[in-house]
Amino acid sequence: MDILCSVVVPMYNEEAVARETYRRLTEVMEKIGCAYEIIFVNDGSRDRTAEILNEICDMDKRVKLVNFSRNFGHQIAITAGTDYASGQCVVIIDGDLQDPPELIPEMIEKWKSGYDVVYGKRISRKGETLFKKFTAAAYYRFLRSMTDVSIPVDTGDFRLIDRKVCDALKQVRERNRYVRGLISWLGFRQTAIEFEREERFAGETKYPLKKMVKLALDGITTFSYKPLKLASYIGSIISAVSFIYLIYVVVKRIFFPETVQPGWASILAVSLFFNGITLLMLGIIGEYIGRIYDEVKARPLYVVKNTRNFDNEK
Ligand code: UDP
Numbered sequence: 001m002d003i004l005c006s007v008v009v010p011m012y013n014e015e016a017v018a019r020e021t022y023r024r025l026t027e028v029m030e031k032i033g034c035a036y037e038i039i040f041v042n043d044g045s046r047d048r049t050a051e052i053l054n055e056i057c058d059m060d061k062r063v064k065l066v067n068f069s070r071n072f073g074h075q076i077a078i079t080a081g082t083d084y085a086s087g088q089c090v091v092i093i094d095g096d097l098q099d100p101p102e103l104i105p106e107m108i109e110k111w112k113s114g115y116d117v118v119y120g121k122r123i124s125r126k127g128e129t130l131f132k133k134f135t136a137a138a139y140y141r142f143l144r145s146m147t148d149v150s151i152p153v154d155t156g157d158f159r160l161i162d163r164k165v166c167d168a169l170k171q172v173r174e175r176n177r178y179v180r181g182l183i184s185w186l187g188f189r190q191t192a193i194e195f196e197r198e199e200r201f202a203g204e205t206k207y208p209l210k211k212m213v214k215l216a217l218d219g220i221t222t223f224s225y226k227p228l229k230l231a232s233y234i235g236s237i238i239s240a241v242s243f244i245y246l247i248y249v250v251v252k253r254i255f256f257p258e259t260v261q262p263g264w265a266s267i268l269a270v271s272l273f274f275n276g277i278t279l280l281m282l283g284i285i286g287e288y289i290g291r292i293y294d295e296v297k298a299r300p301l302y303v304v305k306n307t308r309n310f311d312n313e314k
């Protein structure tokens with residue numbers, strides 16, 4: 001069998017898991033018995049991750065390394081991995097062993113039976129906070145209701161993609177990336193494998209709330225205009241209601257002038273409420289404009305410091 005399978009692994013401050021990830025992945029890939037390459041993308045780690053990955057590269061030429069000049073974020077790291085991958089199929093997997101490598105053989109089987117994308121669907125999550133479980137479940141369902149592209153729920157970036165999907169993905173150079181959504185958008189024949197999400201092997205999450213919110217907003221803004229339409233919906237409802245109220249106030253003022261009461265509370269309430277709505281709408285517009293600005297600048301997605309074990313390296 002002479003296929004090559006690329007495994008893309010983003011790594012950010014993963015010194016505690018790097019060796020174990022390498023060991024588990026190698027074990028699985030050896031069992032499958034096809035040619036493979038493991039591409040670690042070091043996303044500007046500040047701990048010993050780079051050293052460890054370099055040592056692994058010295059030992060094993062099937063392991064390749066793309067070293068970023070700084071932290072560019074998980075989605076960009078995956079993108080770089082797929083840019084550098086040369087296999088007929090490419091597996092994207094987290095570096096913390098939350099996505100079990102033991103699922104890769106099954107993914108490859110599905111791929112061989114004709115699917116172009118095989119994604120892992122989480123049926124449960126171990127060792128994650130209730131807050132994360134709840135927000136994730138709610139978010140994926142909300143996202144589905146917001147977009148016309150059907151992005152499968154409870155699915156992360158753990159997946160196998162065919163070479164043609166990988167090539168198509170390379171054409172999409174959006175800066176604020178939501179890779180799992182982009183792959184859905186590409187189409188092709190897709191199928192799911194269900195799995196239980198493991199606990200992190202070691203270390204702690206590299207997705208603080210701020211990064212989670214950014215990813216969540218990227219998912220919505222890059223696949224939907226609906227938040228922008230919200231302003232016009234809310235605007236029309238409020239205008240209609242205000243108009244009715246206006247007639248009521250004028251009639252009351254003309255025919256029953258003596259009933260006019262001091263109204264600072266109502267004025268204050270109305271003004272605070274509408275200022276809140278206005279600022280919220282401006283914020284939504286801002287989210288889109290910021291992303292348009294990022295696109296217009298057209299900077300490269302990432303900057304590579306150096307690579308290891310690739311052919312024709314500088
Ligand atoms: N990661 C990355 N850059 C970042 C944040 C995370 O490359 O800025 C990697 C991280 O090393 C891991 C994967 O992305 O391999 C998923 O991150 P993590 O496990 O921390 O996220 P969680 O599973 O908690 O959502």
Ligand code: MG
Nearest residue numbers: 094096098200
């Ligand atoms: Mg994780």
